[in-house]
Amino acid sequence: MGWLAGLIQKHWQHSRIALVLLLWPLARLFQSIALLRRWLYKSGILPTKKLPCPVVVIGNIHVGGVGKTPLVAALVQTLQQRQIRVGIISRGYGRLSKETVILNAQSTATEAGDEPLMLYQQTQAPVAVASTREAAGRALLNAYPDLQLLLSDDGLQHYALCRDMEVIVFPAADIGKKLDILPNGPLREPVERLQRADAVVFSQGNTNSVQQAQQLNLIKTQWCGFSQLNYGDFYCLNQPQQTAKAHEFSEKKCAAIAAIGQPQRFFQALQMLGIHLKETIALNDHATIQPEDWPDAEIIFITEKDAVKLKKPLQYNIWVLPLSAQICPDLAELIQLKLDLHRSK
Structure with missing residues (x-):
């Protein structure tokens, strides 16, 4: 299937009519299933679990990298500077272990996943991975009951876990492009999903990115900003x-x-x-x-x-x-104010 995945990814970059005719109906089916699934959770037909601590989801609607992980690290570090006790939860994609793991200095990528381990090493924040983000959150809160906030690294489409805020990371380079749903395009959900988030960050963007998105009605009245990468x-x-x-x-x-x-x-x-x-x-x-x-x-x-x-x-x-991200304006301030988080003593 590797050749097929490569062919489809090339199609996302340079559309081919034959593949559009083949994949467009499948994309509409995928879109309908995604919308139905979200409605089932929002209406309460499918159960959702709430943790005894505010949860902010940092996610994306793209398949593949959008610059989210360095943004999460930067956000955690800024919250720490504001003396907010913050932890990170994840499923630890790509790890071999299926156990619930609270990371420590001896943790490996095999048991925890590469991105959670990197975030732990960069921020020293409490990090837990599990088969579900709810299980990761409960394990982390049991180990660190004084945490004021949990950041879910990815998990925008994981509606089984209640969230207090949603932050979507969207590549600035994709603003204005005609992007379709899987498998005809690289999106898990339509671009209109941006309008339902609490905040949108345009990765590797600038003030022009935000203005362009506003002009195209990609975003409405919610907070929006951009991130830039700095190399060390x-x-x-x-x-x-x-x-x-x-x-x-x-x-x-x-x-x-x-x-x-x-x-x-x-x-x-x-x-x-x-x-x-x-x-x-x-x-x-x-x-x-x-x-x-x-x-x-x-x-x-x-x-x-x-x-x-x-x-x-x-x-x-x-x-x-090494690289680090800078978020403009201050997303940590928005989270602190919206969730009424106070500096820890």
């Missing part, structure tokens, strides 16, 4: 205290490998920083990098998400590109 100095995987800037690799044979939602964005970021790549290898999102996957190069660049999955030390000369 490279650090060596085997010796994290060793850092370097892009120009220091100019005379080296460089390659990059990534197992993320949008690997091309990582490769493009490296090239924008001045790195000349002899080879790029794109793996499936959350995939584990196997020994045969490594390219033949003097320097190999990877993402932080991939770095947490690797057992160190490795024989390769691997360098990690």
Whole structure:
């Protein structure tokens, strides 16, 4: 099925009439099922569970990476600066364990998932993963009963868990594009879903992105903003205290490998920083990098998400590109005010 998935993803980028005729009816069926499912939960026909703590869902309507994870990390860190006790819950997509896990310094990506582990290492916030987000939330609250807020990393379509706020992350590059529902397009829900969220963040956008979305009526009166990515100095995987800037690799044979939602964005970021790549290898999102996957190069660049999955030390000369997000205006302030959260003592 790999070739079929690749064909469909290419169709999302450059529409093919034959595939439109084939996939458009399936997209309408998928859309009807998604709308019916949401209505069943909203009307109370399907049961929902509420946690004894406010829950904010940070999700998306796209399939694949939209820049959500660095945004979650930035939001958690800003809330911590405001002295709000915040925890993170997730299903830990891609992990092998099915147990409920509360992360600690010895946790691995195999048992917790790469994104939850990365968020834990970056923020040191309490993090739990489980087969359902409700189970993750209850386990985390049992371990940390003083938490004031839970952020659900992803889970916008997980309506079985009640949420106090919804934040949708939408790529600024997709504003104005004609995007369809799966499988004819990359969306899980129609773009009109943005109008029902409490807040919308246009990832890798700017003030023009917000204005364009408003002009196109993608959003109504809810809070909206944008996020931008900032890249730090490279650090060596085997010796994290060793850092370097892009120009220091100019005379080296460089390659990059990534197992993320949008690997091309990582490769493009490296090239924008001045790195000349002899080879790029794109793996499936959350995939584990196997020994045969490594390219033949003097320097190999990877993402932080991939770095947490690797057992160190490795024989390769691997360098990690750290990134952080900045959200404008202050989304943490909105959450604090809307949920009436007070600084912890």
